[in-house]
Amino acid sequence: MTAPTVDASGPYPDWDPLAQYPIDPPGSCNPHPRLAECRRNTPIARGQGWSDMGEAIEALELYRYDDVNAVLRDNETFSSSSIREGMSIVMGPYVLVGMDEPEHKRLRSLVAVPFRPKSLAHWEDELVVQVVDQMIDTFAPRGSAELVREFTFRYPVQVIAVVLGLPVEDHAQFHEWANAIINVSADPMHGIQCSKDLRGYLAEMLADRRRAPQDDFMSELAAAELDGEVLGDEEIFSFLRLLLPAGAETTYRATGNFLYGLLTNPEQLDRLRVDRFLMTQAVEEAIRWEPPLLITSRVATRDTEIHGEKIPAGMQVVPHVGSANRDETRWERADEYDLFRESKPMISFGSGVHMCLGMHLARLEMRVAVNRLLDRCANLRLDPEAVERDNPHIHGETFRSPTTLPVLFDVG
Ligand code: HEM
Numbered sequence: 001m002t003a004p005t006v007d008a009s010g011p012y013p014d015w016d017p018l019a020q021y022p023i024d025p026p027g028s029c030n031p032h033p034r035l036a037e038c039r040r041n042t043p044i045a046r047g048q049g050w051s052d053m054g055e056a057i058e059a060l061e062l063y064r065y066d067d068v069n070a071v072l073r074d075n076e077t078f079s080s081s082s083i084r085e086g087m088s089i090v091m092g093p094y095v096l097v098g099m100d101e102p103e104h105k106r107l108r109s110l111v112a113v114p115f116r117p118k119s120l121a122h123w124e125d126e127l128v129v130q131v132v133d134q135m136i137d138t139f140a141p142r143g144s145a146e147l148v149r150e151f152t153f154r155y156p157v158q159v160i161a162v163v164l165g166l167p168v169e170d171h172a173q174f175h176e177w178a179n180a181i182i183n184v185s186a187d188p189m190h191g192i193q194c195s196k197d198l199r200g201y202l203a204e205m206l207a208d209r210r211r212a213p214q215d216d217f218m219s220e221l222a223a224a225e226l227d228g229e230v231l232g233d234e235e236i237f238s239f240l241r242l243l244l245p246a247g248a249e250t251t252y253r254a255t256g257n258f259l260y261g262l263l264t265n266p267e268q269l270d271r272l273r274v275d276r277f278l279m280t281q282a283v284e285e286a287i288r289w290e291p292p293l294l295i296t297s298r299v300a301t302r303d304t305e306i307h308g309e310k311i312p313a314g315m316q317v318v319p320h321v322g323s324a325n326r327d328e329t330r331w332e333r334a335d336e337y338d339l340f341r342e343s344k345p346m347i348s349f350g351s352g353v354h355m356c357l358g359m360h361l362a363r364l365e366m367r368v369a370v371n372r373l374l375d376r377c378a379n380l381r382l383d384p385e386a387v388e389r390d391n392p393h394i395h396g397e398t399f400r401s402p403t404t405l406p407v408l409f410d411v412g
Helices: 033-040 065-073 081-091 101-113 117-137 147-152 155-164 168-182 188-211 217-223 235-261 266-274 275-288 359-376 384-390
Strands: 042-048 056-062 142-146 298-300 302-304 309-311 316-319 378-382 406-410
Touching: 033 147, 042 316, 056 065, 065 316, 081 188, 081 298, 101 117, 101 217, 101 235, 117 147, 117 168, 117 359, 142 147, 147 235, 147 359, 155 168, 155 217, 155 235, 155 359, 168 188, 168 217, 168 235, 188 217, 188 235, 217 235, 217 309, 235 266, 235 275, 235 359, 235 378, 266 275, 266 359, 275 359, 275 384, 359 378, 378 384, 384 406
Parallel strands: 056 316
Antiparallel strands: 042 056, 142 406, 298 316, 302 309, 378 406
16 A cells, blocks of 8 residues: 555634534533433433434433443344434435344445454554654644644544545545534534535445455455355445544544543653553543443334333433443542553443444554654643633533643654
C-alpha cells in the first residue's frame, strides 16, 4: 500500500459539537449520578424508549452489569430489530447491528475478515500513523491546539476514507456526507439526501473495483467469499454507511474522552508519557470510564422476565452499557479514570453476537492517536486560560465526548 494522503485543509470552522444529536441538548452534561442512583434503587425500571417513527413508547431500562450482559448475550430472547428499523432510513436494508440470526451471522462472517487483528497489523504503520501525523502537522508548529475541532473529530473519518480507497480530493465531501448521516435526527431530509448521494458515489466505486480490483477495503468486500456465498451490492452499501456512525463517530468521541481523562489527571499522563507500555491499559480504562455511546436497544421476542419483572413479547429493552461499566460491585471508585486499576472485562464494545466488529481498530486508532500526540507535542497539557474561559467537560446523555480540548505544548 502506498502512503495515504489525507485532507489536511484544517478544521471545519462552523462545526459545533454541541449542535449534534438534538436528543442530547446543551445542559445534559453528566448522566452518571442519575445512573448510579438507578443502579442502586431501580436497576430494572419501566422508562421511555422510541419507536422507529420517533414516538415515545414504554421500555424496560437495565442498569447493572450482569443484567445488561445477560440481555446482550441472549440474542434469541432479545432481538436487535429495533436498531435496524431506526437506522435503515439512512443505512439501507442490511444494517448489520440490527439483524438477527441466521441472517446476521452470514453477513458478519463475510464483512469480518479485514477487521481481524492479523489483517489490521499492516494498517497501523501504513495508514493510521500516516493519517494521524498529517493531522498533527496542521497544528504542531503552533504550540497550541483545540484538539476536538482540529484532531479527534477529523482523523477517524479520514482513516475510513483511506481504508475505503477514496481519492483525497473527495475526503471533505465524504466527511460532510458522514456528518449528515450521523446526525439524521437533527435534519432528516438532509440526512436522507446525503445517504442517497453517498450510496450513488459508492455504487460507482464498487462497479469500478469489480472491474479492476485495487489494494483497498472496497475491493476486499467485493471479492469476499465464504462457502460459496458473496456479498450483494446493497449489503456492501449498507455496511459501508454503517461504518460512519459505528466506526468514525464512536472513535472520535472515545479518543476525546481518553484525552480528557489524561489531561485532567496530569500525574497519570506523566506516567504514560514516560512508560508507553501503559498505553493498552490506559485505552481500556478510557473506554470503560466514558464510552462514546451509553445505550443500545433490544426487543423481547417472547414473553419473559428479569428478576421477576414481566417483559411481554414486543417490549423494547434498553441496556445501559455506560451504567454497567460503572457498576460499583465490579469496580471500586468506578467514576474515576484510573489507568492503574485491575483489568476486568468491560462492556463498552457490547457482548454476544453483535460485539463490536471494529474494536481492534478502535483500540489501535486511540493508541496511535495518543502515542503520536505525546511523541510530537512535548509537555502536552490543558491550556489554563482557555479552560477558565470555555469550561471543557464531557457532554451528553446518550453520546458522550468533550465539548472542547484546548491544549498547549512545547515547540522545537
Ligand atoms: C471506542 C469505539 C467503539 C465503541 C465504544 C463501539 C461500540 C460498539 C457496540 C456497543 C456495539 C454493539 C451494539 C449492540 O450490540 O447493539 C458495536 C457494534 C459494531 N461496531 Fe463498534 N464501537 C466502536 C468502534 C467501532 C469501529 C472503529 C468500527 C469499525 C470501523 C465499529 C464497527 C462496528 C460494527 C460493524 C458493529 C456491528 C457488529 C454486529 O452487529 O455484528 N465500531 N460497537
